[in-house]
Amino acid sequence: MTVMDEARRGRITEEVKAAAKEEGLEPEKLRRGIASGKIILTGYARGERCKIVAVGEGLRTKVNANVGASSEFSNIKIELEKALTAVRYGADTLMDLSTSEDLNEIRRLILKETPLPVGTVPIYQAGVEAIRKHGAIVDMGEDEVLRVVENHAKEGVDFMTIHAGITQGITAQLAEHPRVAGVVSRGGVFLASWILHHKAENPFYKNFDYLLEIARSYDFCISLGDSLRPGSLADASDWFQIQELLTVQKLVERCWRAGVQVMVEGPGHLPLNQVEANVVLHKSLCKGAPLYLLGPIVTDIGAGYDHIVGAVGGAVAAMAGADFLCYVTPSEHLALPTVEDVREGVIAARLAAHCADVVKLGERASRHDLEMAQARAKLDWETMYKLSLDPVRAREVREKGKTKTDACTMCGQYCVYRILPAKQTGCI
Ligand code: SF4
Structure with a gap:
């Protein structure tokens, strides 16, 4: 029986559960997508050695x-x-x-x-x-x-x-x-x-x-x-x-x-x-x-x-x-x-x-942007690096320019977050 057959019969397999967890969705929603053909599941051929990845609508x-x-x-x-x-x-x-x-x-x-x-x-x-x-x-x-x-x-x-x-x-x-x-x-x-x-x-x-x-x-x-x-x-x-x-x-x-x-x-x-x-x-x-x-x-x-x-x-x-x-x-x-x-x-x-x-996807995706904006407002560089898609590159770029302050070389002492710190501007 194929993955599609199983989904059409209403079965929620371990693979479907794993992909649903990764997406932050209910497994039943994923199962329905696979049954209809609007979602495909992949990565199950090599067992536990491979990540299960779902591709399609709503993901x-x-x-x-x-x-x-x-x-x-x-x-x-x-x-x-x-x-x-x-x-x-x-x-x-x-x-x-x-x-x-x-x-x-x-x-x-x-x-x-x-x-x-x-x-x-x-x-x-x-x-x-x-x-x-x-x-x-x-x-x-x-x-x-x-x-x-x-x-x-x-x-x-x-x-x-x-x-x-x-x-x-x-x-x-x-x-x-x-x-x-x-x-x-x-x-x-x-x-x-x-x-x-x-x-x-x-x-x-x-x-x-x-x-x-x-x-x-x-x-x-x-x-x-x-x-x-x-x-x-x-x-x-x-x-x-x-x-x-x-x-x-x-x-x-x-x-x-x-x-x-x-x-x-x-x-x-x-x-x-x-x-x-x-x-x-x-x-x-x-x-x-x-x-x-x-x-x-x-x-x-x-x-x-x-x-x-x-x-x-x-x-x-x-x-x-x-x-x-x-x-x-x-x-x-x-x-x-x-x-x-x-x-x-x-x-x-x-x-x-x-x-x-x-x-x-709205908040499911944009929460990372919100976390980055909050870290930026606090000049929290370590969190900013961690949230970047390429933390190594982000760190390299900042550390290329030496600065005497906790801001960066772009504005230095005129950094907006130093002049009016986050807590005074109402930043959350
Ligand atoms: S110095 Fe300027 S560019 Fe750098 S963090 Fe502050 S406001 Fe942003």
Whole structure:
């Protein structure tokens, strides 16, 4: 029986209780969310070694950090260090996006050494292995693609991006209606090339019932990938993106009918004034299934600072109802992220998520802001560091400037809290 089956039968499992406690909610509320598909539960495949994380409506906005070696740079120790850095700075989940030679080893190490739910993108491994075995990505066999999914599931992967929404019919239109940035999802490109080469249907779409059987057997969550997400503002909300979403909508219903947990991945590059509309459209078409967004990237010119661009888009998206933000690092569009990039990316995405949660969840989230404001009014630096998302950075910045007072170097003796101390201004 899957987690969704149990929830539909009214059972409140230990995992549901753990996630509810973490969210500060009644377990029954979480159970109902899981039963309806509006919440997914993840992190139960590896038993007590892994934190249970719930994603969806009415919950704290979650943040994912991607790690994984590339064909250009492959170092298992560094990828593990990135994963542990993401854990330290507050990521809720990790995704291993490796496309290097060591991809089995890296995935197993991340599953073994980290306490967070782990997601993967099986089509990457299928493509990399096809090149190794047969010489080209388009030589992936359908069975080989499905075998990768099953192998990841056997190892305890918690959620997998399955690019089932890019069909042969949609792909056929690519040459007819060119886009500025084309297809920017790596998994989407692998599959579009395969579909065009073989003049055949996407193996994930064609074999979706079999995929659901695997997902039921191992009870992992399917994350429906957005192969045709816009890769530039010019392509935002275009025909391809929406056609894929209409296919994804039907796949969500098939997952739910099979008792399989599912979330929907969303765009991509979007101008700021299209972010809310996209969230509402995804949520409405997919009947409230949890929405997982990369960024969104709200301008194309932020190279080197795309973690800030992603945080701006992420805050607006989460406020509009997105449930899960995939971090963006300063290396986005430029290079494989370093350990320091991972730290900056996680902090930026966590800030975006929290800004939205203050609005979405009210006091459940904003009490941290209140505690910080109270500590600030008392010039209580130790409490301020403790409440910061990055206490190390906060301490470093303050201690860079030596001050003779208990204020900081910004105003020194003219510090507002020294001139009129908190108790005299009525600060609580
Ligand atoms: S010195 Fe200025 S910036 Fe620093 S704590 Fe006081 S009021 Fe704030």
